[in-house]
Amino acid sequence: MLKAENLRYVYTSGLIKTTKKTAVCSVDLEILPGETVAIVGESGCGKSTLAKLLVQQLSPASGEVFFDETKLTGMSWKKLRKFMGKIQLIPQNPADVLDPRWTVERSVAEPLVISRAFSREDISAKVDALFAEVGLSAEHKPRYPHELSGGELQRVVIARALALKPELLVCDEATSMLDVSVQAFIVAVLKEIQKKRELGMVFITHDLETAKAVSDRGLVMYAGEIVEEGKDVFDQPLHPYTRALLDAVRYVSLELVLPEEGEAQPAGFSGCPYFRLCRERTDMCKEPQKLRDVSGRLVRCWKAK
Numbered sequence: 001m002l003k004a005e006n007l008r009y010v011y012t013s014g015l016i017k018t019t020k021k022t023a024v025c026s027v028d029l030e031i032l033p034g035e036t037v038a039i040v041g042e043s044g045c046g047k048s049t050l051a052k053l054l055v056q057q058l059s060p061a062s063g064e065v066f067f068d069e070t071k072l073t074g075m076s077w078k079k080l081r082k083f084m085g086k087i088q089l090i091p092q093n094p095a096d097v098l099d100p101r102w103t104v105e106r107s108v109a110e111p112l113v114i115s116r117a118f119s120r121e122d123i124s125a126k127v128d129a130l131f132a133e134v135g136l137s138a139e140h141k142p143r144y145p146h147e148l149s150g151g152e153l154q155r156v157v158i159a160r161a162l163a164l165k166p167e168l169l170v171c172d173e174a175t176s177m178l179d180v181s182v183q184a185f186i187v188a189v190l191k192e193i194q195k196k197r198e199l200g201m202v203f204i205t206h207d208l209e210t211a212k213a214v215s216d217r218g219l220v221m222y223a224g225e226i227v228e229e230g231k232d233v234f235d236q237p238l239h240p241y242t243r244a245l246l247d248a249v250r251y252v253s254l255e256l257v258l259p260e261e262g263e264a265q266p267a268g269f270s271g272c273p274y275f276r277l278c279r280e281r282t283d284m285c286k287e288p289q290k291l292r293d294v295s296g297r298l299v300r301c302w303k304a305k
């Protein structure tokens with residue numbers, strides 16, 4: 001359904017003295033219909049940038065994104081709009097999507113109005129059905145965002161995302177601003193909707209337990225690259241970084257081997273990006289590491305077997 005090939009994205013900041021940050025690098029990814037892929041990795045590893053590349057909010061420096069064989073990268077905005085109903089982003093913060101001056105009913109109706117495909121009566125009936133689908137009642141419709149709880153707001157965002165019958169939801173830390181009990185509820189709502197509508201889902205999260213619970217396949221990112229990808233990633237990690245990430249959750253007292261934000265390899269170093277922190281490194285790790293198939297798992301580490 002959605003396929004990304006060799007994606008790379010570089011942020012440039014500063015006016016006089018510009019700095020460049022490669023946030024995503026060499027990312028290949030395929031999401032099948034109805035499949036949930038969880039993307040995990042520490043803060044700053046490039047998860048949100050990848051999400052924005054998938055939903056075409058950012059254009060890659062190189063690489064391509066396809067939806068059902070149609071290349072989205074480089075497509076004119078006019079043509080792209082037709083596809084963007086099919087791929088919807090659920091962001092961490094509802095404020096990124098909902099206008100504080102609008103009732104939530106208007107926000108949910110907006111994509112249907114913009115599509116110009118429905119009459120006023122149709123839109124009203126569809127909005128009612130969308131509110132019901134995410135477990136909100138008619139009483140919530142005339143309220144403004146500040147009059148709803150965090151969990152209710154995130155359900156409004158989901159209702160809006162479903163308006164144009166998407167085939168893929170990209171959930172970028174969609175529950176991380178909510179308290180734990182509400183998080184579980186929103187994840188359950190998303191999974192139920194996914195099953196009913198047979199949606200593909202990319203689920204980006206810091207929470208490894210949730211990632212394991214919701215996903216068919218896990219994908220671990222480090223320093224902008226995928227370091228490991230496969231079905232049992234969270235049960236039987238093969239990459240030293242995935243093991244460190246899981247250990248950091250299991251043994252809170254363990255001395256962590258996660259890097260400080262912004263910590264970089266020496267200029268010109270093209271080996272494993274995890275080299276400096278890896279407890280298992282050898283001189284071989286100074287060579288560029290390719291994603292290799294290890295018994296059906298893709299791992300960017302020559303030692304994995």
Ligand SMILES: Nc1ncnc2c1ncn2[C@@H]1O[C@H](COP(=O)(O)OP(=O)(O)OP(=O)(O)O)[C@@H](O)[C@H]1O
Nearest residue numbers: 011012013021023042043044045046047048049050
């Ligand atoms: N607009 C920007 N300008 C410059 N650098 C940016 C910008 N947005 C993100 N970055 C940098 O790109 C890298 C990847 O950021 P990104 O937000 O994709 O990471 P993330 O894994 O989603 O982090 P988090 O889990 O904290 O949201 C980080 O080093 C970040 O500082």
